[in-house]
Amino acid sequence: AQSVTQLGSHVSVSEGALVLLRCNYSSSVPPYLFWYVQYPNQGLQLLLKYTSAATLVKGINGFEAEFKKSETSFHLTKPSAHMSDAAEYFCAVSPEYGNKLVFGAGTILRVKS
């Protein structure tokens, strides 16, 4: 069965600092991986997705994630945090067939001024 682990339920960074949100997956087959973001009182919005093309995936708002098969990881990064990045971030995995997304527990990002 596929699963996702997000290390750190809360991450706090200073404005302008590097953002690193960790995601490790468990999958017996090549995974399809996603990062979603949820701003307060809004739905989950797709940041980026990995579907077995390039291992470095660029998303919206300056975020990117690198797929590392050897480490079973798909960590999300942004070189310089902005106050508007404060939100909850979810890593998710999808099977090749079937339509459900399996989510991690989420990481709340706080950006300090």
Next chain:
Amino acid sequence: EPEVTQTPSHQVTQMGQEVILRCVPISNHLYFYWYRQILGQKVEFLVSFYNNEISEKSEIFDDQFSVERPDGSNFTLKIRSTKLEDSAMYFCASSPGASGGGKNIQYFGAGTRLSVL
């Protein structure tokens, strides 16, 4: 930009009562989903729906739950007799096609917070 809308944003009900959570998916989408997130826990898949029938469901989606697309625009989740443990945020999502393999993105609504007293 088209979006998935869910109503109400917050629903309070008494244990044993029936509730219907409503969703309007993006208009040209063909696949519809419900997920839920119990406070402090992961977002969990409940059910997917395509061509007027359930295409996949989780073990959570028991006989107490049902889904329906009563007309061309709404997609509803009904809980027949609510329990305290049904208290959660319920998210509706839709996609233009099958989302397996990352082929199509699932677009999520803002959620309905269900509180069962």
